[in-house]
Amino acid sequence: MRPPRGRGFGRGGGGRGDGGGRGGGGGRGFGRVGDSGGRGGRGGRGGRTPRGRGGGRGGGGRGGMKGGSKVVVVPHKHDGVFIAKAKEDALCTKNMVPGESVYGEKRISVQNEDGTKVEYRVWNPFRSKLAAAVLGGVDNIWIAPGTRVLYLGGASGTTVSHVSDIVGPSPRYAILPFANQVILQTGLVYAVEFSHRSGRDLVNMAKKRTNVIPIIEDARHPARYRMLVGMVDVIFSDVAQPDQARILALNASYFLKNGGHFVISIKIITLIEVEIGEILDVILGIGLKLFEQANCIDSTMPAEAVFASEVEKLKADQFKPSEQVTLEPFERDHACVVGGYRMPKKQKGTS
Numbered sequence: 001m002r003p004p005r006g007r008g009f010g011r012g013g014g015g016r017g018d019g020g021g022r023g024g025g026g027g028r029g030f031g032r033v034g035d036s037g038g039r040g041g042r043g044g045r046g047g048r049t050p051r052g053r054g055g056g057r058g059g060g061g062r063g064g065m066k067g068g069s070k071v072v073v074v075p076h077k078h079d080g081v082f083i084a085k086a087k088e089d090a091l092c093t094k095n096m097v098p099g100e101s102v103y104g105e106k107r108i109s110v111q112n113e114d115g116t117k118v119e120y121r122v123w124n125p126f127r128s129k130l131a132a133a134v135l136g137g138v139d140n141i142w143i144a145p146g147t148r149v150l151y152l153g154g155a156s157g158t159t160v161s162h163v164s165d166i167v168g169p170s171p172r173y174a175i176l177p178f179a180n181q182v183i184l185q186t187g188l189v190y191a192v193e194f195s196h197r198s199g200r201d202l203v204n205m206a207k208k209r210t211n212v213i214p215i216i217e218d219a220r221h222p223a224r225y226r227m228l229v230g231m232v233d234v235i236f237s238d239v240a241q242p243d244q245a246r247i248l249a250l251n252a253s254y255f256l257k258n259g260g261h262f263v264i265s266i267k268i269i270t271l272i273e274v275e276i277g278e279i280l281d282v283i284l285g286i287g288l289k290l291f292e293q294a295n296c297i298d299s300t301m302p303a304e305a306v307f308a309s310e311v312e313k314l315k316a317d318q319f320k321p322s323e324q325v326t327l328e329p330f331e332r333d334h335a336c337v338v339g340g341y342r343m344p345k346k347q348k349g350t351s
Contacts, residue, residue: 078144
C-alpha cells in the first residue's frame with residue numbers, strides 16, 4: 001500500500017514508527033494551508049501513532065494558526081494592517097483573495113460575531129522589508145485603503161501582494177493634497193520589476209488581484225512606462241541598487257503627486273556583490289547593469305554614514321525625509337527612510 005506523501009518511506013521496512021518510517025505517515029510536510037499535518041504530516045516524524053519522534057510538529061501545516069477563539073485579530077496602528085494575537089503574535093493583512101496564498105504564507109480564518117468569516121495572511125518580516133519597517137516602529141508608511149502606490153522592485157510579488165491587501169479593492173474617499181476637494185478613489189498598485197523571471201511570478205499573482213498592475217520594465221527608465229502609470233500617492237522603492245536615490249527621483253518626477261510620500265529601503269552594497277554583478281554582466285552577457293556607479297554606496301563606510309549620505313541625496317531632489325528606521329534583525333545592512341515629496345512651504349502667520 002502506498003503511503004501518503006512524505007520524504008521517503010523510512011529506514012528499512014518499518015522505520016521509526018507504525019506509519020511507514022520517518023516520513024511514512026505524512027513526511028516532513030506537504031501539508032497545505034489549513035491541513036492538520038504541519039512539518040510532521042498527520043502523525044509527526046514517527047508515523048500515525050504517537051510512538052514516533054514527535055507527535056505532529058506543525059499542528060496546522062503551512063496554514064499554521066487557526067482562527068476562532070484561539071486567535072484574536074486586532075487592527076494595527078497602520079490602517080489596513082492587523083495583528084493576530086495568539087501564542088506568538090503575527091503581523092497580517094486581510095486576504096483580498098480568500099483561499100489563496102502567494103508565497104506559502106500562513107493564513108488565518110476568523111469568524112465574526114455575525115457568523116461571517118474573514119481570512120488574513122501572515123506578513124513575514126523576514127521576507128518583506130515593508131513588514132520589517134512596520135515592526136521596526138515606523139510612524140507612518142502612507143499606504144492605506146484607497147491609496148495608489150507605485151512599487152519599484154516588485155520582484156515575484158511577495159510584498160506587492162500584501163500592499164494589494166492593504167489598499168484594497170473597494171473605493172474610498174480621499175482628500176486631494178492642498179485642495180479643498182474630496183474624490184472617490186480606488187486603491188491600485190503599479191508594480192515595476194526588471195527581471196523577466198521574477199516578472200512571470202508577479203504577472204501570475206496579479207491575475208487574481210485586480211488592483212495590481214504588473215510592469216516588466218527597468219525602473220531606471222520611467223519614460224518607457226509613463227503611459228501605463230497614473231499619478232500616485234506613494235512610491236515604495238526596493239531596488240537595492242547603488243543609484244537607488246536617483247531612480248526614486250526619476251520616477252517621482254513622472255508619477256508622484258506634489259505632497260505625496262515615499263518609502264525607500266536603503267541597502268549597503270558590498271564590494272563582493274559589485275564584483276559578482278560585473279562578472280555576470282561580462283561573462284553571461286545578460287545585460288545586468290545592476291552595479292554601475294558602485295561607489296555611490298561605499299561598503300567601507302560606517303552604516304550610519306552611508307544612510308546619511310543617501311538621505312542628503314534625497315533632499316537634493318525635493319524629497320523631505322521625516323523618519324528613518326533600521327530593519328534589523330530582519331534584514332542586515334538595511335534602513336527604511338520615509339518622507340514627503342515637494343511639500344509646500346509653511347506660510348508664516350500674519351499678525
